[in-house]
Amino acid sequence: xxxxxxxxxxxxxxxxxxxxxxxxxxxxxxxxxxxxxxxxxxxxxxxxxxxxxxxxxxxxxxxxxxxxxxxxxxxxxxxxxxxxxxxxxxxxxxx
Numbered sequence: 001x002x003x004x005x006x007x008x009x010x011x012x013x014x015x016x017x018x019x020x021x022x023x024x025x026x027x028x029x030x031x032x033x034x035x036x037x038x039x040x041x042x043x044x045x046x047x048x049x050x051x052x053x054x055x056x057x058x059x060x061x062x063x064x065x066x067x068x069x070x071x072x073x074x075x076x077x078x079x080x081x082x083x084x085x086x087x088x089x090x091x092x093x094x095x
């Protein structure tokens with residue numbers, strides 16, 4: 001099953017050092033987030049502030065949504081049911 005992305009704005013998650021938001025699988029809420037290292041790869045430089053990370057997340061959102069959907073369809077989810085997009089996951093969408 002594919003995810004439906006609901007368009008909420010990404011928020012910084014300090015405990016995970018990542019930016020996340022939510023998607024839907026039918027009527028089930030699925031949280032997904034992108035790690036700092038993945039966001040830094042997309043921007044080409046280190047991001048020092050949480051706002052930098054959120055801005056980078058929003059600029060590359062379509063790409064990150066594709067990566068989250070691919071990972072979800074493969075069943076690669078975290079123990080808490082969330083999807084973590086890491087540096088290696090970007091290879092599936094950037095070629």
